[in-house]
Amino acid sequence: MTDLMHIAPSQTQVHRTRLSEDQAAGHLSEDQAAGHLSEDQLDDCLIGDLAAAPAAHLAACPLCRQRVAEAGRPLASFGAVSLAWAERVSATSPVPSIAAARTAWERRLSWSMALATCAVAMGIITAGYGFAGLGFAGLGGAAAGPGLAQSASSASVAGPSTEQVSNDNRLLRTIDLELAASESPAALGLVSSQATTRVRVSGAAGRYPLRDLGQDSIRD
């Protein structure tokens, strides 16, 4: 079809007849029917992918050359104007210095590294305090320094054993009984022995009531 320009006139007339028949059947566009480049071929030409046969037609057809030039004009205008704009902007921009030759990616990386280092340092400090509070009390506070020894002693107060509580209760009960006996009227020689017995009992129960020295009272 595109070789029509290079074919003898009699053959051209035959081809034109066929083309008009095809066109009548709706198979071809007007350009194709006339043997000129189609819109797709025009795009191919602008893209730089025109086949040999249309290229040969283009070389011989002033109409198609003009169409290609018209189609390429806005693109060329855009290229020229945008380059002029970029040259103007570039003329006022500073040249990047090699000393500051760190890309945005590297800057992001350095920030990330700094944040990660801070996070690790915080983690180490937190873990150090926790470890000192839990583990070093049993291993001996003196070796761990004054701060850690203090933590160790406070840890032992926080958790007394049952045996220790019962010993303390026994001791307190003994002291209470001795105090009650030394302050009674009988011990001071003021009442008889029977009354002394009554007063001792009431005094022991009334003035110095024995506390229930269980684990709860110790904890309070």
Added chain:
Amino acid sequence: MTQLEPVVRTGSELDDIESLVRTYRPRLLRFVTFSIGDADLAESITQDCFLKAYNSRANFRGDCSVNTWLTSIALNLIRDQQRLQKFRFWRQARATAIDITDAASFLPSNESSPESRVLVKEKAGQVQAALEHLSPNQRTVFLMRFAEEMDLAEIAAVTRMPINTVKTHLHRALKSVRAQVGSMPGNLAADHHSIAAEAGHADDSERRSSR
């Protein structure tokens, strides 16, 4: 020995960052700016691109032009940026606008008539507006072909796309831009008919003379 000469030349070209920037910044800035549509961000990416190229200049093998190599670095930075923007919910509501129309007055003076300048400015503005409606891939290949004037094989190599995919993107981009610019189909059709009529008259006169 003679094959090594271009590599040595480009190697020394890459060593001098100031001359590298002076030579290639306008083209690279244009490519980045119209790829992302943000003038401020484009300047930053262009700056990063030069620093990255300078730092990795030892990796440049010289099997393509320096401009193509720089464009491929810029394209990677643009893709990184686009990936980052996708996940950045606090992204800027509006990018820094690009106004190239005033640059028409800085065009070389071979087209000095005011009418032609107005026409050039108008067409450039129309193409710029049409670029905003293209997909990122279409815009990239369009700019590489029609602004950077790279051939299809170079575009395929830089974008790492098969050449047929590049052609498809280019066809779609060009169709869309031509449709948006709008003047071509109608005006061309009119011109076409007038020229066809002239050609028809010439054909008839040829036939008469042959008879």
